[in-house]
Structures are given as structure tokens and as C-alpha cells.
Amino acid sequence: xxxxxxxxxxxxxxxxxxxxxxxxxxxxxxxxxxxxLVVNIRRGIEAPGQLIDLTAVAELGTIKANAEMLEIGAAAxxxxxxxxxxxxxxxxxxxxxxxxxxxxxxxxxxxxxxNLCLDTRCIYYNQSHWWRSANDHCLKTTGxxxxxxxxxxxxxxxxxxxxxxxxxxxxxxxxxxxGPEGARRMPLEQxxxxxxxxxxxxxxxxxxxxxxxxxxVARVRAQAVPGxxxxxxxxxxxxxxxxxxxxxxxxxxRAGGVLAELRVxxxxxxxxxxxxxxxxxxxxxxxxxxxxxxxxxxxxxxxxAMKTTFTPGHYRRRMAGxxxxxxxxxxxxx
Amino acid sequence: MARLLTLTLNGRKRVDAVxxxxxxxxxxxxxxxxxxxxxxxxxxxxxxxxxxxDDRPRLSCLTLAASCEGRRVDTVESLADGGRLSxxxxxxxxxxxAQCGYCTPGLIMASEGLLRANPDPGEAEIRAALGSNxxxxxxxxxxxxxxxxxARLKASGEAR
Numbered sequence: 261x262x263x264x265x266x267x268x269x270x271x272x273x274x275x276x277x278x279x280x281x282x283x284x285x286x287x288x289x290x291x292x293x294x295x296x297l298v299v300n301i302r303r304g305i306e307a308p309g310q311l312i313d314l315t316a317v318a319e320l321g322t323i324k325a326n327a328e329m330l331e332i333g334a335a336a337x338x339x340x341x342x343x344x345x346x347x348x349x350x351x352x353x354x355x356x357x358x359x360x361x362x363x364x365x366x367x368x369x370x371x372x373x374x375n376l377c378l379d380t381r382c383i384y385y386n387q388s389h390w391w392r393s394a395n396d397h398c399l400k401t402t403g404x405x406x407x408x409x410x411x412x413x414x415x416x417x418x419x420x421x422x423x424x425x426x427x428x429x430x431x432x433x434x435x436x437x438x439g440p441e442g443a444r445r446m447p448l449e450q451x452x453x454x455x456x457x458x459x460x461x462x463x464x465x466x467x468x469x470x471x472x473x474x475x476x477v478a479r480v481r482a483q484a485v486p487g488x489x490x491x492x493x494x495x496x497x498x499x500x501x502x503x504x505x506x507x508x509x510x511x512x513x514r515a516g517g518v519l520a521e522l523r524v525x526x527x528x529x530x531x532x533x534x535x536x537x538x539x540x541x542x543x544x545x546x547x548x549x550x551x552x553x554x555x556x557x558x559x560x561x562x563x564x565a566m567k568t569t570f571t572p573g574h575y576r577r578r579m580a581g582x583x584x585x586x587x588x589x590x591x592x593x594x
Numbered sequence: 595m596a597r598l599l600t601l602t603l604n605g606r607k608r609v610d611a612v613x614x615x616x617x618x619x620x621x622x623x624x625x626x627x628x629x630x631x632x633x634x635x636x637x638x639x640x641x642x643x644x645x646x647x648d649d650r651p652r653l654s655c656l657t658l659a660a661s662c663e664g665r666r667v668d669t670v671e672s673l674a675d676g677g678r679l680s681x682x683x684x685x686x687x688x689x690x691x692a693q694c695g696y697c698t699p700g701l702i703m704a705s706e707g708l709l710r711a712n713p714d715p716g717e718a719e720i721r722a723a724l725g726s727n728x729x730x731x732x733x734x735x736x737x738x739x740x741x742x743x744x745a746r747l748k749a750s751g752e753a754r
Binding site: 263264265266267268269271291293294295298299302303311313315316339362363364365366368369499500501 | 658
């Protein structure tokens with residue numbers, strides 16, 4: 261077999277060593293399970309000079325989940341998250357999302373950090389080098405236009421398709437980052453900047469993470485909300501080794517016959533995972549048909565699936581709405 | 595860049611010089627001449643290259659050899675004991691779980707990983723555990739029978 265391009269592999273065993281390695285090699289890429297990055301290197305999409313393997317950093321591999329709080333390190337494996345008793349008992353949306361990723365062997369390899377920072381995808385991007393050169397390289401690599409939206413004037417529409425981000429967003433998770441300037445914490449949804457605004461005031465499918473140079477995702481954390489019910493569902497063309505057509509996470513609280521709180525987040529549709537804005541307008545009343553019509557309107561407004569996969573954008577957008585409706589109905593009924 | 599890699603391969607401790615960019619698959623096939631592990635899609639989509647690392651299945655085509663430092667790697671060559679087929683190998687042989695055979699080493703290792711973690715899996719658990727492996731011949735029915743048969747062989751002590 262043809263060898264991978266040359267690179268240097270760095271294997272830090274502490275967070276401090278990982279940050280130092282990142283500082284000395286600003287162009288290095290971070291390696292988790294390799295189920296996406298190694299494929300991209302193989303396809304000539306990228307050729308980093310150094311890879312920093314984070315899976316040997318023991319302090320990044322821990323999972324703590326109980327009735328009060330959730331804290332998971334970036335190097336925790338997806339299979340371990342899906343099978344963790346605390347996650348299953350108290351944060352079912354996260355266990356379901358983790359169990360739905362790719363196939364079982366991929367989940368033994370893939371990590372939380374890798375899934376949260378998963379490279380955005382597009383049918384014009386996730387292709388071999390010869391395919392892409394035969395078709396003129398696109399914006400996300402070295403080309404000048406987006407083949408999905410040729411009039412996008414520099415905006416890339418590659419789609420974010422990680423499953424853990426929407427699940428963690430509906431749990432109200434925060435993310436811990438470490439970097440050369442120290443540590444900081446922010447709501448998970450602020451990590452994602454792929455709003456793809458045409459005035460260039462935000463990131464897009466090419467620049468989709470709010471990480472500062474040298475920053476590393478260290479862990480996510482969330483506080484348990486008493487009475488919160490949560491679930492995850494997604495549609496894919498086949499049940500394993502496949503990226504989502506659309507994925508939806510829902511968390512809600514019910515007070516008697518009234519919807520007290522609702523959070524809905526999507527993946528596989530936009531250049532970022534979308535935490536649906538405006539769901540508070542559905543709360544405070546019964547979950548009736550007008551409430552579902554308002555939910556549909558929010559989805560239509562904020563879910564912007566483009567032709568970045570083999571399934572058409574309008575279909576993914578419709579399915580996102582269908583999945584959201586179903587999950588809200590199921591969780592409300594309890 | 596290269597380094598010395600220490601690992602336990604099929605039960606034997608080894609120290610080998612490996613390049614940083616060497617994949618576990620190429621280390622096994624080209625370096626160790628263990629060609630039982632197959633190169634299929636070379637992109638993590640088919641599972642033909644599945645091996646066990648510390649008893650858990652991994653895609654060797656996406657794993658860097660150097661990341662297996664200190665680990666235990668088992669390939670399909672480790673299963674037979676002095677010419678006697680292992681339980682999973684016998685299962686695939688006796689229940690006709692292989693047709694063209696190309697996916698078989700990967701499926702056998704994924705099945706072996708399942709039975710080490712769960713000695714008595716139900717059909718749904720077998721289907722779920724083999725979800726990263728593609729077979730284009732059998733239609734999977736015979737493979738699932740093979741794994742159930744292997745579990746019985748192991749339980750009765752007829753095979754390991």
C-alpha cells in the first residue's frame with residue numbers, strides 16, 4: 261500500500277505537554293481516533309507536518325456522570341461514553357447520540373474531542389485528490405468557488421455532522437479549552453461559528469470552530485437539570501458507517517400538562533450544529549398543533565441544508581423537522 | 595521520523611523500528627508478513643482490516659502503528675492453536691460464514707472481540723457488533739449463524 265505522506269507523530273501524556281507541543285508546532289493537527297483525520301490525510305485533503313496524538317493523555321480520558329453533573333474528557337472514547345452507566349441513567353440523549361455514530365469499531369476508536377471538532381463534510385470535499393482535481397478544487401481546499409453554491413462569494417457550505425454536539429447543547433453543556441494563553445470556558449454552542457453569513461461576519465464550513473491558535477478542547481461539562489427528559493434520533497441512509505441525513509437532540513421539562521422548557525438542536529444540516537433559537541415561545545402552554553406549527557416554522561427558518569450530501573437539502577430540512585416533532589411528542593408524553 | 599515500538603503481537607513481545615506515518619495495517623502485512631489482515635477500502639468503511647487491540651476491535655487501516663505502544667495486538671493468525679481452528683474460525687467454517695472470504699478475517703476478529711466481551715450474545719447484539727464490517731457475498735445470515743455457533747462451541751469447551 262502507498263504510504264501516508266511523511267509526518268512527525270507527537271504523543272504527549274499530560275495536558276501541559278499537549279499544549280506545549282501545540283505551541284511549538286502551530287500547524288500540527290490533533291489526532292483522536294483517526295477515523296476522520298487519517299482518511300483525509302489518505303485522500304490528500306490535508307498533509308500536516310505533525311500530528312499530536314491526544315489519546316495517551318490519561319487526564320483527558322475520564323468520564324464522570326452522576327445525578328448532579330457530567331464531565332467528560334476530550335480523549336474519552338465514543339463506545340465508553342455510550343456504555344457509561346451514569347451517562348445512560350442521567351443523560352440519555354448523550355448515550356444515544358454516541359451509540360449512533362458510524363459503526364461499533366469506529367466508536368471504539370473515535371473520541372469526544374474528535375467528534376466535537378469533526379471536520380465539516382461535503383460531496384465536493386470528501387473525495388480523493390484526483391476526483392477533486394478533475395472537478396476543480398473547491399473553496400474548502402484550494403479552489404475559488406463553492407460548487408454547492410457557486411454564487412456564495414467566498415462562503416463555504418460544508419456541513420457539520422458530529423452527533424455529540426447537539427446532544428450536549430440541549431443539556432446546556434459548557435466546554436473547557438486549554439491553550440498557550442491559559443484555560444477558558446464557554447457554552448458549547450459558542451464553539452461553532454459556521455453561520456455562513458454572506459457579509460463574511462461569521463465563520464462558515466471552512467472556518468467553523470472558535471478555537472484560538474494553539475487551543476485544545478479539554479473537556480465538556482454540564483449540570484443536571486431535575487426533571488429534564490432528553491433523547492436523540494437521526495436518519496441515515498444505512499444504519500452503520502454513515503453520516504447523518506439529519507440528526508436531532510431534544511431536551512424538555514414538563515410541569516403538569518404544560519411544556520416548561522424545551523431545547524432542540526440539529527446536526528447534518530448547516531455548517532454548524534444548530535441550537536434552535538426561539539423555543540421558549542413554545543413553552544408555558546399545552547403541546548398542541550399550533551405549538552408544533554411554531555416549531556416547524558423555527559426549523560424552516562434556521563435549518564439550511566444545502567446540496568452537500570447525496571440526499572437533497574430540502575429532504576434533509578424536512579426530515580430534521582419531522583424528527584424534532586416526533587421526539588418532542590415522545591418526550592412530552594413521557 | 596521513526597521510533598522503536600514495543601508491543602505484544604499475537605502473544606509475543608516485539609520491538610520494531612517503525613516510521614511515524616506507518617499504519618498498523620502496513621506494519622502487520624508488509625513488516626510482519628501477517629497477510630491475514632486484509633486491505634479493503636483503505637478508508638475505514640469496510641472493516642476488512644479489523645484487528646483486536648487490547649481485546650477491542652480496531653480498524654488497522656486508520657491506526658498508526660506507533661500509537662500501539664505497549665498494547666496487545668491480535669490478528670486472525672493468533673486464533674488457531676497448532677492447526678486447530680478457534681471457535682470463531684470453526685463457526686465460520688461449519689456454518690458457511692465465508693464465501694469469497696475477503697471480509698472474513700475482519701469479521702472473524704470483530705466476532706472474536708464480541709465473544710471476549712460478551713460470551714453469549716443474542717442476534718441483535720451480534721448484528722450491532724458487526725456493524726462496522728461489510729460483506730458483499732453472504733447477506734450476513736450465515737455470518738450471524740456462525741457467531742452463534744462459535745459462542746456455543748466456546749461455552750461447551752469444544753473450541754477456544
